[in-house]
Amino acid sequence: MKHANRPLGVAKNCFWRRNKVTWVLIAMQYSFYNDYSEGAHPKVLQALARSNEGQETGYGLDRFTTEAVELIRAATKRPDADVHFVPTGTQANLIVLSSVLRSYESVIAVHTSHINVHEAGALEATGHKIITVPHINGKLTPEQVRETCALHNDEHMVQPRVVYISQTTELGTVYSKTELQQLSQTCRELNLFFYIDGARLGSALTARGSDCTLDELAGMVDAFYIGGTKNGALLGEAVVINHRELKKNFRHHLKQRGALLAKGYAISLQFHALFTDGLYEELAKHANRMAHKIADTIESLGYRFLTPPISNQLFPILPNTVIEALKPNYGFYIWSQGEQESPIRLVTSWATDEQAVDAFIETIKNVSTG
Numbered sequence: 224m225k226h227a228n229r230p231l232g233v234a235k236n237c238f239w240r241r242n243k244v245t246w247v248l249i250a251m252q253y254s255f256y257n258d259y260s261e262g263a264h265p266k267v268l269q270a271l272a273r274s275n276e277g278q279e280t281g282y283g284l285d286r287f288t289t290e291a292v293e294l295i296r297a298a299t300k301r302p303d304a305d306v307h308f309v310p311t312g313t314q315a316n317l318i319v320l321s322s323v324l325r326s327y328e329s330v331i332a333v334h335t336s337h338i339n340v341h342e343a344g345a346l347e348a349t350g351h352k353i354i355t356v357p358h359i360n361g362k363l364t365p366e367q368v369r370e371t372c373a374l375h376n377d378e379h380m381v382q383p384r385v386v387y388i389s390q391t392t393e394l395g396t397v398y399s400k401t402e403l404q405q406l407s408q409t410c411r412e413l414n415l416f417f418y419i420d421g422a423r424l425g426s427a428l429t430a431r432g433s434d435c436t437l438d439e440l441a442g443m444v445d446a447f448y449i450g451g452t453k454n455g456a457l458l459g460e461a462v463v464i465n466h467r468e469l470k471k472n473f474r475h476h477l478k479q480r481g482a483l484l485a486k487g488y489a490i491s492l493q494f495h496a497l498f499t500d501g502l503y504e505e506l507a508k509h510a511n512r513m514a515h516k517i518a519d520t521i522e523s524l525g526y527r528f529l530t531p532p533i534s535n536q537l538f539p540i541l542p543n544t545v546i547e548a549l550k551p552n553y554g555f556y557i558w559s560q561g562e563q564e565s566p567i568r569l570v571t572s573w574a575t576d577e578q579a580v581d582a583f584i585e586t587i588k589n590v591s592t593g
Contacts, residue, residue, distance in 0.1 A: 253579040254554035258423070258535060258572035263457035263493070264506060270496040271457075274488065283308065283474075283487035291491040294498040295449065295461055299441035305464040307473065308490040309482040312422045313342045315448040315460045320385055321349040322476040323416055323469055328384035331371050333358035335393045337420055352381045360530050361392030362402065365409040372413050386410050389420035390440070390447075391427040394529065395536030398427075400435035407443040416466065419447035423534065425454040425507030431515060431533040445469060451490075455497055455506040455573045459490035506573035510535040513571035513580050520584045524591050529558065529566040537569040548590035553583060 254260055262268075279285040292306040309315050316338050320330055330346065332339055334355035338346050346353060354375070356367045363386070372383050386406065391397050398406075410417040419440070421427075424447075428437055440447070445466035451459045464470050477483040484490065497503040511534060518532035521539045529538035541549075542564050546557065558566040571580070 252552035253576070253583065255569040255571065255583075256554045256556065258426075258453040258510060258570050261572060261574040264455040264496070264502065264573065266499075266502060267456055267493045267496045270492045271489065274492055279488050281485045281487065282483055283491065285488045285491070287488045287495055288491035291461075291495040291498070294495060295463065298437055298498055299463060300438035301441050301463065301465060303465075304441070305470045305473065307462045307464070307477060307482075308484075308487060308494065309448075309460055309462060309477065310458055310484070310490065312337070312420065312448065312450060312452065312460050313345055314480060314482045315462050316342065316387075316420055317345045317349070318473075318476050318480045318482060319418060319446050319448075319462060319464075319469070320346055320387070321351065321480075322473060324349075324351050324384055326350060327381055329354050329375075329381040330385045330387050331356065331363070331368055331383050331415075332387040333361065333363050333392075335361060336387060337389055337393060337422070338387060340393070353387075354381070354383060358392070358394070361394030361396040362398060363388050363406070365405045368406070368409050368413065368415070372415075383413075383415060385416045385418055387418050387420065389422065391423045391430065391534045391536065395532070395534045395538060396530050397430045397433055397533055398435075400439060403435060403440060403443050410445075416445045416469070417443070419444050421448045422450040422460070423453055423536070424448075424450050425503055426510055426535040429504060429507040429511050431511065433533075441465070449494075449503075451493055451497060453572070454503060454510070456490075456493040459493055461494050507535075510571045510573050510575060513575040513577065514569070516577075516580055517569060517571070517584065520587065524588065535571045537571075538566050539569070540564050540566045545587065545590050549583075549586065552586065 274287065295306050296302050296304055329352040331354050335358050339353050339355055354371055356371060368386055375381060375383055388398065407417055427433065441463060446464045446469050449461040449463065451461065464473065474483060514535045514537055518537050527540045529540060538558060546565060546567060556568045558568050
């Protein structure tokens with residue numbers, strides 16, 4: 224049966240959730256479902272409003288895009304990088320990966336990767352295989368890359384050409400600088416392109432214990448994107464390309480995949496605001512600080528985590544009785560269902576209300592102790 228259309232009009236702190244038949248309105252005190260429930264930071268909206276009455280050249284050839292590109296080149300310390308702005312992370316992944324792969328070439332990624340699980344087979348629809356391997360705390364290792372390449376060693380098999388990772392990972396973990404360096408070196412040795420999905424890159428760079436800066440990361444990879452949708456932008460991602468081969472005719476790929484927008488400045492303006500006066504980093508720090516506040520409380524209550532709590536995605540393992548007590552007032556995903564206890568996912572954002580975090584902390588304390 225087809226799902227019924229979602230009704231319009233939602234009261235504050237209510238969310239629509241779809242079941243097998245229709246949409247159900249869920250009332251709650253606060254949502255920790257994701258980091259894109261809110262709109263955009265006021266400075267981003269102001270930038271859009273200021274430009275609204277003027278006229279600009281289309282297709283990313285406007286002055287705002289030129290300035291935003293230079294801001295990102297300065298932040299990454301890559302003056303020769305090509306920078307392109309696209310609406311979504313799925314488009315960024317699809318366009319970058321499909322643009323470089325020949326018909327018989329493939330991508331290496333962990334089986335939990337976004338391109339494998341949450342993009343409706345977008346890359347496969349272009350005729351390219353994703354070779355998946357088990358994750359280690361959400362991460363891919365150089366040893367796995369080497370083993371995969373060794374297994375695909377003749378013309379009867381697809382040939383690995385790109386290594387794909389996300390930073391942060393789908394499980395909220397963060398690659399250290401050493402881990403990135405080792406992957407980068409492995410890719411150089413094996414003649415593979417190294418690409419990073421940066422949907423939550425801001426959170427990774429400002430995560431607890433993070434030792435890698437934006438410019439250091441940019442110097443290790445052939446291409447990556449800087450996520451805006453989940454860090455203060457209304458929508459949009461910034462694709463940064465370092466490798467000369469990937470730069471060639473990239474605008475043709477953008478056009479073919481529907482990402483060369485006539486009003487391209489609508490996205491670049493947002494990144495102009497985010498990369499002015501450190502706003503991008505500031506917003507990511509807030510998201511992480513709210514997550515750390517929750518994580519510290521959960522740890523103090525004696526609960527474990529599925530993966531180390533270091534970024535804005537938390538995966539605490541809670542008794543099912545506690546989960547049931549939290550559900551009426553808070554939105555979150557149950558990651559997998561256990562008999563006595565289950566991991567859930569809590570996500571904080573650039574706009575997470577600290578008072579809501581404090582209320583959640585008090586609630587979980589109360590339901591845990593009595």
